[in-house]
Amino acid sequence: MNYLVAVLPDRTQAEAAYSALEKEGLPNDGINILGEGYQSADDYGLIDPNIEAKKEIKRELFWLVGFGFIAGFAFNWLTAIEIIPEGAPIVNHILGGIFGAGAGALGAYFSGGAVGLTIGSGDALPYRNRLNAGKYLVIVKGTGELTDRATRILRQFEPENIQGYSEPIGT
Numbered sequence: 001m002n003y004l005v006a007v008l009p010d011r012t013q014a015e016a017a018y019s020a021l022e023k024e025g026l027p028n029d030g031i032n033i034l035g036e037g038y039q040s041a042d043d044y045g046l047i048d049p050n051i052e053a054k055k056e057i058k059r060e061l062f063w064l065v066g067f068g069f070i071a072g073f074a075f076n077w078l079t080a081i082e083i084i085p086e087g088a089p090i091v092n093h094i095l096g097g098i099f100g101a102g103a104g105a106l107g108a109y110f111s112g113g114a115v116g117l118t119i120g121s122g123d124a125l126p127y128r129n130r131l132n133a134g135k136y137l138v139i140v141k142g143t144g145e146l147t148d149r150a151t152r153i154l155r156q157f158e159p160e161n162i163q164g165y166s167e168p169i170g171t
Helices: 011-023 049-079 089-118 124-132 144-155
Strands: 002-008 031-034 136-142 161-166
Touching: 002 011, 002 124, 002 144, 011 031, 011 136, 011 144, 049 089, 124 136, 136 144, 144 161
Parallel strands: none
Antiparallel strands: 002 136, 002 161, 031 136
16 A cells, blocks of 8 residues: 655645545545644544654663663672662662663663654654644555556645655555
8 A cells, every 4th residue: 555645735725636636536535634624643543653652662661671670780799889888788789780770761761762752653743743833734545556646636736745655565
């Protein structure tokens, strides 16, 4: 399945583009308008970067907290740093492990969040920003031949941006 996304500055141009696509015989079920008064990004299924960031944080927490504990424990054991001078050595090692796990959790939060926001969302974030700025998206879904026809039609409306995407095989 192929997708074509055109960014248009206002509602009248988006509606005119939709009408032109209909007039050329493109199927209505493959054409969508996103923007105020039409579908929202969430309704259409555009990836929310915050959700992707949370998924990445959870994925990294699983590994980094455990490795952080082991690294903190090992570091304290090797250096024999006394966190609590009156405490037994094992207590200090465990506290070192807890501090290492905390460092792992912070690392997961910051790196996982940054990766999820920037990479995990793909082009969804710029499109969401354009929708928030009052612009409209015309999305055409269909075969390669259909999106090529739609590209020729949409170029007449001088969109701010027009981008084609191919869905990977097997999804």
